[in-house]
Amino acid sequence: MERKESIVSEYIDALNKEAAPGKTGNGVNDQELEQIFSAVRAVKSLKEPALPDSGFAQGLAEKLTTRIQERERSGTVRNASGVLAGQSRPKLSRPKWMIPAAALAACLLILAVMVSSPNMFRNDVAYAMQQAVSNLSSYHGVLEMRSNNQAGEEWLVRRAELWSVGDRYAVRQDDGTVTVNNGDKKWQVRPQEKAVAILPVLPDPTRQGFDLRDEAQRALQYPHEVVGSEVIAGRDTSKLEIRPPGGLAYHLWVDKQTDLPIQIRTPMQNSLQTTYTFISLEVNSPVEDHLFAYQPPQGYKIVQDDPGQLVATVEEAVLISGFAPLLPDAAPKRVLAFQDRMVLDYGDTTITEVSAQGSFAPAPNSALGQAAGGPLEVWWEGLRWRQNGLEIKVTGPQRVALAAEIAPDLTLPQVSHDLVSQAQVKVSVDMDIVRANQMQVDRGSSPWQLDPLHVAMTFVNLKVSPQGIIGEPEIGSASFKLELNTGAQAAITVSEGPVKKVYLQRLLRQDETGIWSVVGYDPR
Amino acid sequence: MTFDNAYSSVFIKPIGIKKVKVIRTNILLKAAQGDAYSIEELCLALWEPVYRFIYHRVQNREEAEDITQESFARTLAYFRNHGEPPHNVLGYLKTVGVNIIRDSWRKRQLQGKVVNWEDVKPLVEDNQTELVQRLRIESALERLKPEQKTVLQLRILMGCSVADTARQMGKSEAAVRTCQYRALQTLARYLDDVD
Structure with missing residues (x-):
């Protein structure tokens, strides 16, 4: 019995490590154990699947191409039945004997890079920051914005208190204005006007204004290095210098304990420099639910200008918006219908569809690709094109994958194209x-x-x-x-x-x- | 039928309406001939539904990645040898994936090991079936004793080690292993009952 308990435990450990359980040596011949393994898999199926690292599709394509081309060269094209008969065949992944050799080569390469670049270890700060930011489930903090001029004078511009839990957030500015998005509704309480403005839930530019994720992403995108350690708001931090090509360097301070960014300072431009500091930041701690409850203060007027409606089905959205949207394969988390447009929410990515009006004019500074047989505008984090009488805009990290599901001929600009x-x-x-x-x-x-x-x-x-x-x-x-x-x-x-x-x-x-x-x- | 019901039956469908993925035939044939651009286009378009489908059955990334790769390789070999892709490429890829899982499990059976064929039987692919399966597992979990439910939540859903689970539950590691074993025995029985 104890042996069986250990075998089941090892099986769970293997799946938790996302490894094939057979490789832990617990293959057994026991009907009961097999049913228990099946139950383990059933429970684990309630979780989201662990997806491969980014670049899996490209790596897969590369391996398939190499394999087909090698077969072409050697002239040993197998027929499909031979392949399906379960013959011993090379796996697409490297042969096992190559792993130690490849690992050794990789170690030597890493060592060579480390010797030639003393900043190698220190650059891990940016990577750790990105990981920490992606693991952030909730936070509560006070963000302060200060400016200083070339003469050394400094002043407080504004201060905001932030609460964020998953998709929900609340921001209170120091003038008393509170903006809340609780996932179902977004509103702004304006004490000066004694009004509550109902705002569209999506797309949500307010969130982008303070989202910690953006800075982590930028730090990884541009050349950066750790240039020192400083204590900021009582926290021990690493100071990162980020150098956008051709631009002035700016600095980001990353908390050594939490790996989260807590301060950013812009370069001195036009004799002015601005510093944003989380003077307090509590992460992954409970945030009170009442903050996100819609309770307009008594006597306040409600200002509403088509904030859209969250609907349960696309069909309901069609009835409100008056057109049928084009949908990717994956189901959206939420659908927001307006009188003239529809917004599909995929978490970090949003699809907005409207009836096309006039001619399509891409932003002059945008890169151009192709979608649905016409031009595709590639502009910042967004893709925009026209298809079946609709103008579609996809913004966010999953934009290419989702857009390609709507327009299978989607072609991004060929950066290597030599004009x-x-x-x-x-x-x-x-x-x-x-x-x-x-x-x-x-x-x-x-x-x-x-x-x-x-x-x-x-x-x-x-x-x-x-x-x-x-x-x-x-x-x-x-x-x-x-x-x-x-x-x-x-x-x-x-x-x-x-x-x-x-x-x-x-x-x-x-x-x-x-x-x-x-x-x-x-x-x- | 009330008005509400009538309305529901005509208009209300789940949000997750699947759209049939269209991959142009010439892309598939060029991919089968080894054209790198077409292979990449095919992989980019279809890797995720295939991977998710396989992951659902094996519940670990390592096997899911290997089997996804193998499914694409065998599918391209089929296109090449038959000169014509099947009508539903995604369905074909998934079927190949199920066959690969079956092959590997069959090998285990030849080695005298028991396999649960229910786990690899192809599922009817619709959101309703997925939802029903999920509800079936969730309701079976709900029937467990609170302690048994907690141990499975910590060990499987939260991915805690035996040591961490023991610390959180105030038990010895041996007691955690016994508790999780009994919880899974009971859960397997409940799942079987529902089937």
């Missing part, structure tokens, strides 16, 4: 000027440099009027058309004047904050 080499005339670029321009844009000046159409228009008009553009440009914006934008390179056709096509590149930063530079053109 620039096609230019008949190459334009030399002074990188010092580009860097200076990027910093200028980061400070909030000359934002037109983020728009490839505007950069191309300036370039072409300076060719026409080398002495400078005075008043309206000779060749107006209507003559410029974005032909292709991969996010890193763009081509713009010009319908009149001495230039037929302009080629541009984001030379410093290939994201929405990077400026465009003209690197070539085709004369007419």
Whole structure:
């Protein structure tokens, strides 16, 4: 009996580690044990499945491609029946003997990198932060925003108290305004106006304003390193320096005990610098339910402007919104129906669908892909396109997977696509000027440099009027058309004047904050 | 029939309405010939439903990843040899996955080990069936003694070690192992009763 109890325990341990139980050596011949294993699996099936690491699909595709191509080369294509007959066959994963060799090689590689880069260990802070943030279930804190100028003067801008539990949150500003989203309803209590405004639950820009996850993501995305330790709000922290390419470095302080970010300081721009600090932060502790209960104070008026309705089924949403949405395979967690649109909530990702009106105009600075046979706008964390008379926008981390379920032909911009080499005339670029321009844009000046159409228009008009553009440009914006934008390179056709096509590149930063530079053109 | 019932039967369907995934035939055939782009497109589109389907049966990531890989490999081999993909590619991939699980379990049976075939029988795929299964397991759990329920929650649903569970329940590790064994024996019986 004791042996059976241990076997069952080992079986549970193996499944908890997401390992195949057979490998723990507890394969047994016992009807009762088999039924117990089955019961273990049944209970575990109540949990969400443990998904593979990101990149699983790409790794799978790579292994399949290699295997098919190797077979092609060796000319030993098996027939399907041979494969299905359960013959001994190579697994797609590496042969077992390779694991120690590969592990040794990996260790040597890691050692070499560590020797050449003394910051290797310290960079783990950003990774640990991302993990800690993803494990955050609830928190309560006070966030303070302070600004200081070049002269060293500092002042408090505002202070907010935050409560967050899963999808629900409440924010109280120091002027008494309270914004609450309890998952079913979002509202704002405005004591100055003695009013309660009912707001749409989704999409929710308020949450993005203080979400700790964004900073963790950015820290991993850009080059970063630990530059010291400091005590912030009584907490021992690691100070991370984050350097966006071509921009000014900024700092993030990560609590050494919880691995959570507790302070961020922007670079000094236009003689001003802002610091956001969690002067108190309690994590994963109970938050009182009454905070999220909708109880308008007595005597307050209710302001309501189509906040949408949470509905139980898509069919109900159809009755309210008046159109049938296009749905991905996975079921949304919630559906919010408005009179003219529908919002499908997938947790961290939101799909908004509206009836298409007028012609589709992608943001000039967006990268362009393809979806449903038409253009796909790729802009910050969102994808937008038209399909079956609807305009669909998907925002959030799962945007590509969900969008591809709605539009199976979805093609993202080919970043590796080399447009620039096609230019008949190459334009030399002074990188010092580009860097200076990027910093200028980061400070909030000359934002037109983020728009490839505007950069191309300036370039072409300076060719026409080398002495400078005075008043309206000779060749107006209507003559410029974005032909292709991969996010890193763009081509713009010009319908009149001495230039037929302009080629541009984001030379410093290939994201929405990077400026465009003209690197070539085709004369007419 | 009341108005409410009539309304429900006509209009109300669960939110999780499945849409049939459309993968273009030429993508499938090119993938079978080893075209990297088409293989990636196929994997990106279908890995998750296949993986989830297999995970549901094996309940561990290691086997689910291996069997998902094998299912895609065998499916592409089939396309290549028959020159024509089946009408429902996702259904075919899942069937191949079930066959692989069966093969591996059959090997265990040949080695004299007992297997529970109920676990690999293909399920009717709809939300209703999933919901019924879930309810069946949840109601069986509810029938357990509170202590038995707690031990399964801690060990399986929360993934605690025996030592952590013992600490939280104020028991010895041996007592936790005995309690979880008895809880699972009873649960298996309840699940069997419902079947």
